[in-house]
Amino acid sequence: MRVAASDPAAAIAEGARWALTDGGIEAELCLGLGYENSGDWDAAERAYMRAHGFAEAAGDTRGTGILANAGRMALRNGDPASARDRFGVVLADSSLSDSVRGNVLIERSQAHVALEDGDAAQADLVAAQALLPNDSSVWLLSATLARRQGDFDTAGDFIDRALELDQTDPANLLEAGNIAIGLNAYDIAQQAWSRAAAADPDGPSGQAAARNLERLAALLAEDPGVPVELPDQSPGIEETDPQG
Structure with missing residues (x-):
């Protein structure tokens, strides 16, 4: 599993050899992590599910965590229904820590x-x-979803909390600008996007913010009296996916 971080192919080869000698859970976890780190979500999911089967048969307490890994791979592999169902089983485990x-x-x-x-x-x-409560990414995700659902007041509350926790995160700043645009608060949007662009000039959030600033300036120059369209609706105003 340590090898998988730097050389996924070697981990896959070792896991495959190990599985042939009845390596059980550990061999499948080795395979799963190797495939995951190489981006083969389908093979990783199948390996994790085999590991989960071994864990269930042996009464191994690692089974819940392994099933969560299989759920993540299903989500990445384009099967959200299976992912949702597996996560539901995981969440039914009363022994989970708050963090997990x-x-x-x-x-x-x-x-x-x-x-x-x-x-x-x-x-x-x-x-x-x-x-x-102190994980800014939770509040960012909540804000983004609320905005996409058209609930800008709630989105504003959520992004305010995210910014309280991390005022320099370019993703938080980008989303703050997106929400401000939805409220026609152009000055606030400009400020937030400017900070995002400065904080992350070469990253996806900073670059999206910089393009949004250009687009906003162009739209306001064309007709400052016309409300600017929301980020989802305007091809010129962008957002990055905080979940991805």
Whole structure:
């Protein structure tokens, strides 16, 4: 598993040899991590599910965590329904720590979003907020989803909390600008996007913010009296996906 971080192919080869000698859970975890780090989500999912089967048969307590890994791979592999169901099984485990439960709730919210169930996704994120109150990413995800659902007041509350926790995160600043545009608060949007662009000039959030500033300036120059379209609706105003 250590090798998988630097040489996924070597980990896959070792895991395959190990599996042939009845390596059990450990061999499949070696394979799963190797495939995951090489971007082969389908093979990683199958390896993790085999490991989960071994764990269930042996009464091994690692089974819950392994199933969570299989859920993540299903989500990346374009099967959000399987991911949602696996995360549900994981969340039924009363022994989960608050940190693990909160992160699995975040992951299940992504599955809900992919299944176009925004209300269920937001419910999971709100539950995660209570478990991870000082994790700015939870509040950012909640803000982004609320904005996409058209609830700008709630989105504003969520992004304010994210910024309280991390005022320099370019993703938080980009989203703050996106929400401000939805409220026609152009000055606030410009300020937030300018800070995002300065903080992350070569990264996705900073570059999206810089392009948004250019687009906003062009739109206001064309007709300052016309409301600027929301980020999702305007091809010129961009956002990055905080879940991805």
